[in-house]
Amino acid sequence: MSPKNLKVLGVYHVIFLVQNTMVGTGLLSAPQRLSVLGYSQVLMPIYFGIIATITLWPMVWICSQYKGDNLFRINELLLGKWMGKGINVLIVLHFTLLIAAIISNYMNLIQSTALPEQTTTVTILLVLLLLTYIVNGGIKTIARFCTLAFCLAIPMVYFLRWGIEKGDLSHIFPLFNFTSQEFFKAMQQGYLSILGYELIMFYFPYIIDQKKAFKHAMIGIWITISLVFITTVVSVMYYSEWQLEHVEFSVLHLFKAGEFSFVERIDIMGITFWVSLILTTAAAYLWSARKGLDSIRSKKNKYHVYFITAAIFGVIMLPVNREFQQKLFDASIYIEYIVILWPIFLCLIHLVRKKQVKSK
Amino acid sequence: MKIGRLVRATLSGTSQKKTTKIEHEEPTNELKDQVTERLENIRKQTSEIDDIMFKKIATDEGVVTVIYSNSLVEKMTIQTMVFIPLTNYIHQIHQVSDSIEDTDIQEITKKVITGQTILFFHKTFQLLSIDTYSAPTRSITNTEVESTVIGPQDAFTESLETNISLVKRRIKSPMLKNETFTIGTETDTKISVVYMDGIVNKDNLEVLKERIEKLDHPAYTDVTILKQLIEDNPLSPFPQYYLTVRPDTVSGYLHDGRIVVFMENSSAVMICPVTFLEMFMSVEDYYNRWTTASLLRMLRFFGFFLTITITPLYVSALTFHPEILPYELLLNLQESRAKVPFPPLFEVLFIELIIEVLREAGSRMPAKVGQTIGIVGGIVIGTAAVEAGLISNILVVLVATSALLSFLPPIFLVSNTSRFVRYIFIISAGLFGLFGQMIAFTWLMVHLLRIDSLGKPYMSPVIPRKATDLLNGIIRFPTKYLTKKSGISKSPKK
Numbered sequence: 001m002s003p004k005n006l007k008v009l010g011v012y013h014v015i016f017l018v019q020n021t022m023v024g025t026g027l028l029s030a031p032q033r034l035s036v037l038g039y040s041q042v043l044m045p046i047y048f049g050i051i052a053t054i055t056l057w058p059m060v061w062i063c064s065q066y067k068g069d070n071l072f073r074i075n076e077l078l079l080g081k082w083m084g085k086g087i088n089v090l091i092v093l094h095f096t097l098l099i100a101a102i103i104s105n106y107m108n109l110i111q112s113t114a115l116p117e118q119t120t121t122v123t124i125l126l127v128l129l130l131l132t133y134i135v136n137g138g139i140k141t142i143a144r145f146c147t148l149a150f151c152l153a154i155p156m157v158y159f160l161r162w163g164i165e166k167g168d169l170s171h172i173f174p175l176f177n178f179t180s181q182e183f184f185k186a187m188q189q190g191y192l193s194i195l196g197y198e199l200i201m202f203y204f205p206y207i208i209d210q211k212k213a214f215k216h217a218m219i220g221i222w223i224t225i226s227l228v229f230i231t232t233v234v235s236v237m238y239y240s241e242w243q244l245e246h247v248e249f250s251v252l253h254l255f256k257a258g259e260f261s262f263v264e265r266i267d268i269m270g271i272t273f274w275v276s277l278i279l280t281t282a283a284a285y286l287w288s289a290r291k292g293l294d295s296i297r298s299k300k301n302k303y304h305v306y307f308i309t310a311a312i313f314g315v316i317m318l319p320v321n322r323e324f325q326q327k328l329f330d331a332s333i334y335i336e337y338i339v340i341l342w343p344i345f346l347c348l349i350h351l352v353r354k355k356q357v358k359s360k
Numbered sequence: 361m362k363i364g365r366l367v368r369a370t371l372s373g374t375s376q377k378k379t380t381k382i383e384h385e386e387p388t389n390e391l392k393d394q395v396t397e398r399l400e401n402i403r404k405q406t407s408e409i410d411d412i413m414f415k416k417i418a419t420d421e422g423v424v425t426v427i428y429s430n431s432l433v434e435k436m437t438i439q440t441m442v443f444i445p446l447t448n449y450i451h452q453i454h455q456v457s458d459s460i461e462d463t464d465i466q467e468i469t470k471k472v473i474t475g476q477t478i479l480f481f482h483k484t485f486q487l488l489s490i491d492t493y494s495a496p497t498r499s500i501t502n503t504e505v506e507s508t509v510i511g512p513q514d515a516f517t518e519s520l521e522t523n524i525s526l527v528k529r530r531i532k533s534p535m536l537k538n539e540t541f542t543i544g545t546e547t548d549t550k551i552s553v554v555y556m557d558g559i560v561n562k563d564n565l566e567v568l569k570e571r572i573e574k575l576d577h578p579a580y581t582d583v584t585i586l587k588q589l590i591e592d593n594p595l596s597p598f599p600q601y602y603l604t605v606r607p608d609t610v611s612g613y614l615h616d617g618r619i620v621v622f623m624e625n626s627s628a629v630m631i632c633p634v635t636f637l638e639m640f641m642s643v644e645d646y647y648n649r650w651t652t653a654s655l656l657r658m659l660r661f662f663g664f665f666l667t668i669t670i671t672p673l674y675v676s677a678l679t680f681h682p683e684i685l686p687y688e689l690l691l692n693l694q695e696s697r698a699k700v701p702f703p704p705l706f707e708v709l710f711i712e713l714i715i716e717v718l719r720e721a722g723s724r725m726p727a728k729v730g731q732t733i734g735i736v737g738g739i740v741i742g743t744a745a746v747e748a749g750l751i752s753n754i755l756v757v758l759v760a761t762s763a764l765l766s767f768l769p770p771i772f773l774v775s776n777t778s779r780f781v782r783y784i785f786i787i788s789a790g791l792f793g794l795f796g797q798m799i800a801f802t803w804l805m806v807h808l809l810r811i812d813s814l815g816k817p818y819m820s821p822v823i824p825r826k827a828t829d830l831l832n833g834i835i836r837f838p839t840k841y842l843t844k845k846s847g848i849s850k851s852p853k854k
Contacts, residue, residue, distance in 0.1 A: 134806050263684055266684075
């Protein structure tokens with residue numbers, strides 16, 4: 001493929017790709033994950049946004065130094081072939097685990113709310129099939145799907161109305177009633193709600209206007225941050241501190257506050273609709289993982305995506321107890337923090353080895 | 361001899377200019393044999409085609425054999441164009457005919473079976489051909505499949521020339537081009553690719569021509585066959601090109617830089633590239649006030665999504681999520697299906713299939729019987745099935761509504777698509793409830809996003825290629841704002 005054809009992502013594609021990969025089940029459980037801070041959690045999403053913006057910068061910078069290459073290739077260039085490939089294998093394994101975590105978490109949620117009388121095996125298979133169908137369409141299809149999913153999902157903000165009506169604004173204050181330990185704990189547990197923007201390192205070569213990519217990605221990040229912020233504020237207004245800590249998917253229950261004469265439990269509709277948001281996130285990760293496998297094996301193969309999907313299915317269906325699986329998934333999410341900080345390390349290496357690498 | 365006078369009048373202009381007689385050398389015996397053999401060969405080639413006529417006529421230049429097809433050439437035409445000039449003004453025949461240099465018998469036979477008349481001069485051994493194709497055609501009538509209340513009422517016929525003339529009388533511009541191709545190894549079907557030069561996207565045109573040239577399908581009976589063969593995604597249930605029988609629709613799209621394909625013997629024409637949203641646009645939208653037009657467009661567009669979700673929602677609500685229904689509604693529903701012994705999935709499939717049967721039976725029968733069957737079938741089966749406790753009466757209302765909604769799109773192919781897609785939704789709702797429905801919905805969205813129409817994204821307005829596209833989207837803005845060409849047909853920047 002010529003470099004000209006490679007570049008397919010326009011401005012809107014980048015914005016919504018960044019925005020929608022960040023929205024997953026994390027958003028639904030954000031208030032609970034931040035509950036260590038109690039009512040003072042309101043400003044946390046804003047801090048997350050600032051951190052995300054700061055960490056986005058090295059990602060875009062390192063990618064703009066190697067315009068035609070994604071992170072997998074940059075790893076190989078900067079760390080040497082074998083070490084780079086080694087790191088890439090870890091990233092692909094980690095992504096496999098992460099996608100399994102995303103899908104498994106969501107399917108558990110579905111099982112507990114919408115389909116209590118069914119096992120999840122067939123539904124998981126169905127979701128994975130749909131996932132491969134999306135990924136086979138390429139990054140542009142994923143980006144278009146992100147845009148569409150955003151347009152369809154944004155009216156759900158309206159359902160927060162009742163939360164605001166029934167809530168109490170005075171809950172928000174005081175803003176800074178927490179210790180530094182609590183702050184870091186909330187940080188550690190809550191930051192995963194906005195993970196996903198780091199994938200820009202993998203689809204950066206496909207962006208048409210790479211010079212403005214940072215700006216566009218930032219717009220995407222702040223759209224998500226404002227959504228998380230709104231939901232956090234409304235949750236704080238609506239719930240008691242005890243509820244914040246113990247209600248698992250508190251945002252879902254906010255939807256329930258609504259009263260219509262023709263339909264009850266809109267939350268079930270909301271949660272089933274959420275599958276499209278889950279699929280955008282999972283599809284972007286799966287696409288990146290496939291690129292990783294392509295790069296590790298140094299050749300393109302359409303079966304790579306099926307291979308990874310099968311691995312994901314295997315991980316979800318692993319015959320281990322639920323606690324261990326959950327630990328595994330949590331670990332995969334914490335590893336993602338390393339992936340976010342990884343480009344800073346790469347930037348340092350790049351500065352040291354710049355001349356060596358360029359001369360290659 | 362009224363006809364004779366008529367012909368004399370039309371030909372007199374040329375007859376005065378040229379009266380020199382063409383001198384021919386006396387043919388050799390060898391040549392004579394060759395030509396006799398050729399004639400014999402033509403006879404052999406057309407031996408079992410009984411409508412091919414061989415007529416010997418004595419003229420001033422000796423005997424001439426006239427070969428023509430009785431069914432493709434009207435009696436009046438052969439009379440005025442060939443027989444009368446042959447016997448009265450033979451020199452004029454040379455001016456209106458083409459000389460055949462090619463001695464290939466196959467080619468000559470082909471000319472005859474495509475409606476040309478071959479003149480064979482026994483004395484000079486000349487072969488001439490005159491285009492006398494005048495097969496009877498249907499006259500231009502009102503459209504029955506895409507009728508509108510406002511706007512022109514004429515529709516395309518099965519004649520390629522008539523159809524192109526219907527468009528050319530609307531767009532009087534030298535920019536309007538029509539390129540002819542012949543496709544079908546067995547049918548030799550003529551198609552015409554029509555576009556506005558200077559407005560059309562050349563890339564689109566190249567892609568289309570390339571696809572047409574690659575075709576090797578033997579037979580074409582309608583443009584829909586061609587359409588399926590050159591579509592971007594032939595496996596998809598969605599039509600990717602627009603199909604219409606209305607010349608005003610065609611000229612509207614031509615102005616917007618689209619490409620239109622006409623085919624002989626096909627009353628429908630194909631327009632490409634188009635977007636999914638345009639499948640819900642009728643040309644009448646532009647004749648109506650913008651308010652009415654916008655309302656109707658919204659109705660058609662959302663109607664499509666309603667028709668594929670109403671009955672599946674019934675299935676999933678009653679099978680998996682009775683809790684999403686308010687108490688009164690749930691009570692009402694349960695009461696109405698108290699006698700029904702089947703699970704909701706089978707109940708819905710049963711009644712949907714009955715609707716399909718009624719629809720299919722109604723469309724295949726003669727009009728008068730069809731109506732009766734429709735009414736009797738609808739009322740008798742509907743009412744009786746409810747009373748017998750096979751289905752609930754609320755479901756009858758839902759199914760009837762969704763059947764009506766499925767007829768809203770102006771293109772019948774989209775209506776058929778909605779029927780097919782609805783079954784996918786019903787089954788997934790029956791298996792996994794609302795979640796299954798959402799999975800099916802996501803599949804539908806991704807599928808629509810993955811389809812291309814002539815290499816252009818099918819879901820264009822979702823990610824607008826141009827901001828002005830939104831002015832002519834689900835809402836049609838007042839006509840004075842609709843001056844820009846749409847993004848899908850935009851020529852690439854030079």
